[in-house]
Amino acid sequence: MGHLVKSHPQGFRASYLIHTNGNKYWQQLYAYPDIGISFSYQDYLNPTLGKSLCLMPFMQLYMHRGRVSNLLADFGIGVAYHTNPYHSKNNDRNVALGSHFSFSLNASLKYQLSISNVFSTGLLVHFEHYSNGGYKKPNSGANLLQGGFFINHKLKPYVKATHRQWEKVPLQEKEIYFTILPSFSLKELGIGSSIFPSYNLGVHINKPVSHISTLNFGVDAYHDIAIKKRISRKKPEEHIDHKSLAITGGHELMINKISFVTQVGYYIYRPYKDLYREFFQRYSLRIYVNPRLAVSGGLKVYLGKAEHVEWGLMFKL
Known part of the structure; x- marks a missing residue:
C-alpha cells in the first residue's frame, strides 16, 4: 500500500439536514437528532487512485446542545463511485479499490458555533471507509481520516426549537x-x-x-x-x-x-x-x-x- 500514499487527499462534503421535533417517540429517545443526506467528493491527488464520489444518508446526534454552540456526532452508510479502480492492464497498482462501485462507512465529530440566525460554522474530524465487501479483488479498501471546517446555512431563520415531550412509554415487547x-x-x-x-x-x-x-x-x-x-x-x-x-x-x-x-x-x-x-x-x-x-x-x-x-x-x- 505504500506506493499509494503519496499525498494528502482533498475534498468537500455537502449535506441537507432536517431537524426532528419529537413527533415520533423514537426521536425523543435519541435527543431529537437531525436526519440528512450528503454528497462527498475526494481527490486523492494520485492518478493511481483517482477520485471518489459518495452519496450517503446519515443521522446526526447532539452530544451537547447549548445556547450558541453544539457538540455533534454523525454516522451513516452510503454508496461510492471510484473513477480509477484496479485494472489488470491499465491500473494494476491500485490494490485498494477493486471496482467502480463500493460501500462507504462514515462517522464525524463536530463542534458547531452559531454566528447569526441563519449561519453557523465549526470544526470537524471525519472518518470514511470504502470497501466493495469482497465482491471484486483486490479489495484492501481505503481509510480516510480528515480534518476541516464547515459552514451551515438554515433555509429558515433560527427560532428556539420546540420539542414534544413524551410520557415514558412502557416496553410492550419484552418476550424472547x-x-x-x-x-x-x-x-x-x-x-x-x-x-x-x-x-x-x-x-x-x-x-x-x-x-x-x-x-x-x-x-x-x-x-x-x-x-x-x-x-x-x-x-x-x-x-x-x-x-x-x-x-x-x-x-x-x-x-x-x-x-x-x-x-x-x-x-x-x-x-x-x-x-x-x-x-x-x-x-x-x-x-x-x-x-x-x-x-x-x-x-x-x-x-x-x-x-x-x-x-x-x-x-x-
Whole structure:
C-alpha cells in the first residue's frame, strides 16, 4: 500500500439536514437528532487512485446542545463511485479499490458555533471507509481520516426549537422471539477469477432490553460455492467439506424502522481453514417493511478484511 500514499487527499462534503421535533417517540429517545443526506467528493491527488464520489444518508446526534454552540456526532452508510479502480492492464497498482462501485462507512465529530440566525460554522474530524465487501479483488479498501471546517446555512431563520415531550412509554415487547435470516452473497476469491455465490442461513434468539436495544444469539450456516470451487482446484484429492457453521451474538440498535446490527461470530464447524480466521464480525443494516419482515444487508469481515456482503430477508417468528 505504500506506493499509494503519496499525498494528502482533498475534498468537500455537502449535506441537507432536517431537524426532528419529537413527533415520533423514537426521536425523543435519541435527543431529537437531525436526519440528512450528503454528497462527498475526494481527490486523492494520485492518478493511481483517482477520485471518489459518495452519496450517503446519515443521522446526526447532539452530544451537547447549548445556547450558541453544539457538540455533534454523525454516522451513516452510503454508496461510492471510484473513477480509477484496479485494472489488470491499465491500473494494476491500485490494490485498494477493486471496482467502480463500493460501500462507504462514515462517522464525524463536530463542534458547531452559531454566528447569526441563519449561519453557523465549526470544526470537524471525519472518518470514511470504502470497501466493495469482497465482491471484486483486490479489495484492501481505503481509510480516510480528515480534518476541516464547515459552514451551515438554515433555509429558515433560527427560532428556539420546540420539542414534544413524551410520557415514558412502557416496553410492550419484552418476550424472547426467534428470527430466521436466509441470505446470499457474491464474491471473487482471487484477482481475475470467476464470481461465485454463497448461500447462508441464520437462526437467532432475540431479547429486547429497551425501546432501541435488542440482544441476539444464534447460529449461522454457510454453503459457499466459491470455497467449493477453490477446494476442487487446490485440494481435489482430500474431499474437504466446503460448508461451515458458526455461533454468533450481538446487538441490534433500532432507529424507527431502520436498525443497525453488530455481531461477532466463531466457527464451530469449518473443515477448510486456509482462507479465514476463527472469529469474524458482521455489520448489518435492516429496513423493516412491517414488524415481522425486514430487508437486510450485512458486511462480514475478519478484523478489517472483508469476506462478502450478505443480502437477505429477515423473518420474525
